[in-house]
Amino acid sequence: xxxxxxxxxxxxxxxxxxxxxxxxELSRRGARLAISDVDFAAVSGTAAACEALGATVVPSAxxxxxxxxxxxxxxxxxxxxxxxxxxxNNAGVALGGDVLDMSWDDFEWLMNIDxxxxxxxxxxxxxxxxESGDGHLVNISSVFGLVGVPGQSAxxxxxxxxxxxxxxxxxxxxxxxxxxxVTCVHPGGIKTNIVxxxxxxxxxxxxxxxxxxxxxxxxxxxARAANVILAGVEKDKPxxxxxxxxxxxxxxxRVFGPRYQDVSAALTRMGNALGExxxxxx
Numbered sequence: 001x002x003x004x005x006x007x008x009x010x011x012x013x014x015x016x017x018x019x020x021x022x023x024x025e026l027s028r029r030g031a032r033l034a035i036s037d038v039d040f041a042a043v044s045g046t047a048a049a050c051e052a053l054g055a056t057v058v059p060s061a062x063x064x065x066x067x068x069x070x071x072x073x074x075x076x077x078x079x080x081x082x083x084x085x086x087x088x089n090n091a092g093v094a095l096g097g098d099v100l101d102m103s104w105d106d107f108e109w110l111m112n113i114d115x116x117x118x119x120x121x122x123x124x125x126x127x128x129x130x131e132s133g134d135g136h137l138v139n140i141s142s143v144f145g146l147v148g149v150p151g152q153s154a155x156x157x158x159x160x161x162x163x164x165x166x167x168x169x170x171x172x173x174x175x176x177x178x179x180x181x182v183t184c185v186h187p188g189g190i191k192t193n194i195v196x197x198x199x200x201x202x203x204x205x206x207x208x209x210x211x212x213x214x215x216x217x218x219x220x221x222x223a224r225a226a227n228v229i230l231a232g233v234e235k236d237k238p239x240x241x242x243x244x245x246x247x248x249x250x251x252x253x254r255v256f257g258p259r260y261q262d263v264s265a266a267l268t269r270m271g272n273a274l275g276e277x278x279x280x281x282x
Contacts, residue, residue: 001086001136001181001233005030008081012064012121013091015042017192018140018229020049021222022088025230027055034077034084036062037091064091064117074124084128086233088138089121094198095154106199107154114158119165126180135180136233139166143188143241143249148261150268170238181236183229186250188243189218190225219243 001007009026013019015037023035027050035050037043040061047059058080062073077084095102095110118139129135144152145159163184170182195201220243232240241247252260 007085009086010034011088015039019090020046021226025226027053032056036060065112070120071124087125089118090140097200110154115161129180130178140185146249185240188245191218
C-alpha cells in the first residue's frame with residue numbers, strides 16, 4: 001500500500017491517543033475513515049477534526065470485546081463504503097498488579113479488550129481486506145509484547161498473544177498468496193491517557209496525576225507514532241518499533257536471552273526498596 005488516498009481505513013480506539021492521531025494523519029493523506037471507540041463523544045470529536053481536514057468519516061460507538069458488535073460494525077462499514085483497505089486494531093487498556101493479587105475480573109477485562117478485541121477485529125475484517133486486492137492489517141502490541149515486566153503479567157499476556165497471533169497471520173497471508181500485508185506494532189511510552197483509565201494502579205495516586213506523570217516520562221507523541229506506523233504500512237514491515245525505548249526493549253532479550261528476567265527482577269527489587277525508603281523519609 002503505497003498511497004492512502006481514497007483508501008478506506010478502519011481504526012478502533014480512535015477517541016484519543018494513537019488512534020486519534022492515525023485518523024487525523026490518514027485524513028491529511030486522503031483516506032476515508034470508519035473510526036470507533038467505546039466513548040462515542042470522544043470519537044465524535046476526532047471525527048469532527050478529521051472532517052475539518054476534508055475527510056469522509058463515519059464515527060461509531062464500539063466495544064471491541066463484544067464479538068457480535070465487532071462483526072456488525074464490519075458489515076456496516078462494508079455496506080457504507082463498499083470495501084475496506086486498512087484495518088488498525090488499536091483499542092486497548094492497561095492493568096497493573098502481581099499475579100497473586102490480580103482479580104479474575106480485572107484479568108478477563110484486559111484480555112477481552114487487548115487480545116480478543118484484536119482477534120475480533122482481525123477475523124471480522126480479514127475477508128474484506130482480501131477482497132480489496134490491496135489490504136493491510138495493523139495490530140497494536142507493545143514493548144510489553146517483547147519482554148516480561150513485573151506487575152504487568154496480564155498486559156504481557158495480551159500483548160505477547162497479539163504478537164504471536166499477528167506474526168502467524170502474516171505468514172498465512174503469504175502462504176495463501178492473499179494481497180494483504182500484516183504488521184505488528186510495538187510502541188514504547190506514548191503520551192496518551194492509557195494510565196489514567198488503567199485498573200490496579202490506585203496506589204500510584206489520583207488517576208489524573210498519574211496520567212500526567214506518565215506523559216512526562218513517555219518519549220513519543222501520538223502524532224509521531226502515527227507517522228511511524230503508516231511508514232511501516234507503506235514498506236510492508238512485519239514489525240514496527242516506536243520510540244527509542246522500544247528499540248531498547250527489543251535489544252534486551254537479544255543480548256541477555258532469558259536471563260534478562262533475573263536482571264529485571266533484581267533491578268525491580270532495588271527500585272521498590274528505594275521507593276519505600278524515600279516514602280518513609282518524606
